[in-house]
Amino acid sequence: MDVMKKNAVFYTVTLGIFWEVVYVMVIIGVGLLFAFAIKYIR
Amino acid sequence: MVLSLALIVSSVNCYAQTSTSLDLINNAKHYDGKTISYKGEVIGDVMVRGDHAWVHVNDGIIAIGVWAPKTMIQDIRYAGEYHKKGDIVEVSGIFHRSCPEHGGDLDIHASVIRKITSGSSVIQPISRKKVYIGVFSLILVLLFYALKKFI
Amino acid sequence: MIPKPQLNDFKNIGYYLGKIIIGIGLTMFLPFIAGFLLFNEPNPALDFLISANITIFIGLFLSWLCKTDKELQAGPAMVVIALSWLAAMALSAIPLLLSAHYKSFLDACFETMSGFTTTGLTLVQDLDHLSRTHNLWRHLGPFLGGQGIAIIAISFLVGGSGSLKLYLGEGRDEKLVPNVMHTARFIWAISLVYLIFGTLVLGWVGMSIGLKPKSAFFHAVCIFMAGFDTAGFSPQSPNILYYHSLAYEIVTIFFMVIGSFNFNLHYQVWTGNFKELWKNIETRTLLFVIMIVTLLTMVGLNKLGVYSDGMIMFRKGFFQLVSGQTTTGYMTIYAQQFVNEWGDLALTGIILSMALGGCACSTAGGIKMLRVGIIFKALRQDMKSAMFSPDAILVQKFHHIRTMFIEDKQVRAVLMITLGYLFLYGLGTFVGVALGYPLLNALFESTSAAANVGLSCGITDTSMPAILKVTYIIEMWAGRLELMSVFALIGFIVAFVKGK
Numbered sequence: 001m002d003v004m005k006k007n008a009v010f011y012t013v014t015l016g017i018f019w020e021v022v023y024v025m026v027i028i029g030v031g032l033l034f035a036f037a038i039k040y041i042r
Numbered sequence: 043m044v045l046s047l048a049l050i051v052s053s054v055n056c057y058a059q060t061s062t063s064l065d066l067i068n069n070a071k072h073y074d075g076k077t078i079s080y081k082g083e084v085i086g087d088v089m090v091r092g093d094h095a096w097v098h099v100n101d102g103i104i105a106i107g108v109w110a111p112k113t114m115i116q117d118i119r120y121a122g123e124y125h126k127k128g129d130i131v132e133v134s135g136i137f138h139r140s141c142p143e144h145g146g147d148l149d150i151h152a153s154v155i156r157k158i159t160s161g162s163s164v165i166q167p168i169s170r171k172k173v174y175i176g177v178f179s180l181i182l183v184l185l186f187y188a189l190k191k192f193i
Numbered sequence: 194m195i196p197k198p199q200l201n202d203f204k205n206i207g208y209y210l211g212k213i214i215i216g217i218g219l220t221m222f223l224p225f226i227a228g229f230l231l232f233n234e235p236n237p238a239l240d241f242l243i244s245a246n247i248t249i250f251i252g253l254f255l256s257w258l259c260k261t262d263k264e265l266q267a268g269p270a271m272v273v274i275a276l277s278w279l280a281a282m283a284l285s286a287i288p289l290l291l292s293a294h295y296k297s298f299l300d301a302c303f304e305t306m307s308g309f310t311t312t313g314l315t316l317v318q319d320l321d322h323l324s325r326t327h328n329l330w331r332h333l334g335p336f337l338g339g340q341g342i343a344i345i346a347i348s349f350l351v352g353g354s355g356s357l358k359l360y361l362g363e364g365r366d367e368k369l370v371p372n373v374m375h376t377a378r379f380i381w382a383i384s385l386v387y388l389i390f391g392t393l394v395l396g397w398v399g400m401s402i403g404l405k406p407k408s409a410f411f412h413a414v415c416i417f418m419a420g421f422d423t424a425g426f427s428p429q430s431p432n433i434l435y436y437h438s439l440a441y442e443i444v445t446i447f448f449m450v451i452g453s454f455n456f457n458l459h460y461q462v463w464t465g466n467f468k469e470l471w472k473n474i475e476t477r478t479l480l481f482v483i484m485i486v487t488l489l490t491m492v493g494l495n496k497l498g499v500y501s502d503g504m505i506m507f508r509k510g511f512f513q514l515v516s517g518q519t520t521t522g523y524m525t526i527y528a529q530q531f532v533n534e535w536g537d538l539a540l541t542g543i544i545l546s547m548a549l550g551g552c553a554c555s556t557a558g559g560i561k562m563l564r565v566g567i568i569f570k571a572l573r574q575d576m577k578s579a580m581f582s583p584d585a586i587l588v589q590k591f592h593h594i595r596t597m598f599i600e601d602k603q604v605r606a607v608l609m610i611t612l613g614y615l616f617l618y619g620l621g622t623f624v625g626v627a628l629g630y631p632l633l634n635a636l637f638e639s640t641s642a643a644a645n646v647g648l649s650c651g652i653t654d655t656s657m658p659a660i661l662k663v664t665y666i667i668e669m670w671a672g673r674l675e676l677m678s679v680f681a682l683i684g685f686i687v688a689f690v691k692g693k
Contacts, residue, residue, distance in 0.1 A: 012463065012464060012465050013386070013463050015465075015467065016459075016462040016464075016465075016467065017390070017463075019467045019470055020451050020454070020459075020462060021447065023450070023470050023476065024446065024447045024450045024451065026480070027446075027450055027479075027480065027483060028443070028446060030480070030483060030484055030487060031483075031487060031511035031514075032503070032507055032511075034484075034487045034488060034491050035491060035503045035504070035506035035507040035510060035511055036503035036506075036507075038491045038492065038495045038506065039502060039503045067527045067530065068529050068533065070530065070534070071533070071534070085429070085430075086321060086429050086435065087403065087405065089402055089403030089404060089437070090403045091402065091403050095403070096403065098321075098429070098435065100321050100430065104430045104527070105321060105429065105430045105431050105435070106431070107431065107435070107437055122321060122322055123321070123322060124237075124322055124323065124324040124325065125233075125234075140499070140500055140501065140505060140509065142501055142502070142505070144437055145437075145439060145505055145509070146501075146504075146508055146509040147525070148434070148526065148527060166235075168235045168236060168239075169236050172236060172240070172243065173239060175239075175243050176239045176242040176243050176246070179242075179246035179247065179250070180242065180246050183246045183250050183253070186250060186253055187253060190253060190257050
């Protein structure tokens with residue numbers, strides 16, 4: 001693979017991992033929200 | 043006078059009676075917030091965090107985390123693992139079912155840690171039997187593979 | 194008339210099974226090398242040398258005995274898969290048995306089946322004194338088994354069209370790229386990239402919480418493999434509670450969740466199709482299901498005042514829940530605390546999350562988000578059609594990499610497998626209750642086994658009756674194979690007995 005293509009792959013994969021992190025943060029956000037909200041409501 | 047004597051005796055009893063890990067975990071609600079005594083072997087890693095440390099003590103069933111000031115763990119030399127037998131310690135402290143300071147962890151905040159027995163290194167000599175079987179079986183496998191290939 | 198399997202069919206199965214067994218034997222050299230070079234544990238290392246040789250010899254012998262040029266048909270391929278899991282279980286148990294940390298061969302088999310199926314229920318004795326070599330093998334099991342034993346074989350040993358049928362028998366519905374060899378290699382590539390990334394992150398966090406570097410990285414490798422492969426093994430007895438660290442828990446949540454993703458999804462996202470993360474039926478269903486079960490569990494926990502503040506609810510309630518949903522099985526509480534403290538409503542919530550499980554084509558278990566999503570869509574379609582005239586034609590779409598229409602054939606297949614899982618959950622529950630365990634406990638543990646979760650409420654213990662151990666082994670095995678390969682094996686046996 002030439003350098004250009006290697007860079008493109010590296011960039012795309014890094015971005016992909018980034019978006020997967022974002023998704024997990026949404027899940028964690030849901031957890032935190034529910035955990036604190038239920039304490040607040042009660 | 044009798045009352046104060048009785049109080050002293052009962053608190054000493056509280057200290058002297060050690061609970062097992064199973065007892066503590068199964069009756070966590072009962073022991074929550076109480077001063078207990080727990081005895082076992084130090085295992086794994088002593089995790090120093092600032093001026094305190096986590097020490098895990100296993101009484102033969104499972105390990106429970108003990109949170110203690112650094113000064114209290116200076117005597118601890120050996121933590122049990124494959125190569126080592128850990129120091130046997132007796133911990134007295136407050137038991138938490140769901141420690142508010144540590145994210146709800148079940149733990150013991152130690153007030154006294156007493157080393158009972160010192161641990162040691164357990165050096166295991168290489169088992170001759172295993173070496174022989176290992177090498178012999180390797181030769182068998184290579185022979186069979188060679189046979190298979192060339193016949 | 195059922196055609197009776199011929200000698201050639203047996204030979205076919207035996208040949209490919211032998212090849213896979215050789216592959217398993219070769220992987221045992223990893224702990225052998227690590228034991229000698231990294232951990233300075235010669236005796237445990239020798240256990241693996243001996244076991245590797247025994248395994249390779251059996252594999253060589255079998256493939257030599259059953260040498261055949263016949264192409265592998267679909268049915269026999271599934272039988273190979275089913276049997277290879279059993280073979281892997283038994284042969285991988287040998288080094289564990291030699292460690293003297295397991296009460297019996299059955300216990301060691303339970304452990305290896307639990308590892309390869311990425312369940313995580315454990316019967317190890319004195320885990321805190323187990324050698325790193327043996328502990329590495331415990332954690333390597335999920336990593337290898339998670340990538341599919343068959344994929345190991347396909348990647349290196351088998352070529353030609355036999356590969357495709359073996360791969361499909363592995364309980365994975367789809368091909369990532371047309372070439373099966375490429376698919377296998379791609380799954381390995383994703384896993385290796387995350388292995389490096391995960392080890393570095395966990396190692397760094399480990400050092401920051403007080404672990405010495407060598408220890409931090411050993412733990413990092415183990416926790417990553419058991420986390421990303423949604424297994425749930427850990428190197429020390431208190432499981433994730435050992436680390437007493439929010440940072441460690443957050444990182445493990447990350448690996449648990451992405452470990453439960455469909456490998457197709459990883460492929461799409463890693464090749465630039467980021468939108469798929471939000472359009473995909475599985476990621477959407479996962480988010481939706483997590484919201485429901487979190488609500489259930491939080492209400493249940495709050496009702497009994499189990500945890501005093503929001504952060505504790507998150508670290509104890511939500512962590513266990515994500516662990517159950519992704520079918521990992523990591524725990525930051527002790528097993529008995531589920532039963533003693535959580536109460537029935539919260540327990541029901543977590544049992545539901547385990548039962549539904551993670552995404553398809555991943556190491557996660559359970560009914561799978563794809564099926565749950567399709568069932569909901571089909572239900573919606575049926576409800577809509579009830580409102581319209583019988584002549585109206587209604588279509589329901591769903592998006593999974595491509596946008597597709599829901600077809601009756603699909604829904605039927607989905608429902609059959611779902612029923613199969615429910616049957617498995619019930620089977621273990623029935624055996625548990627018959628042996629005297631309380632109903633909810635038995636249901637919890639049975640679901641944990643069949644959905645390859647690994648959360649335990651305390652039933653899994655070396656003292657549990659052998660018949661329950663065998664039941665859970667069967668559940669773990671059948672659950673991992675999504676029942677198809679098991680049906681094929683049963684069908685094969687029936688054909689042999691009754692066929693002409």
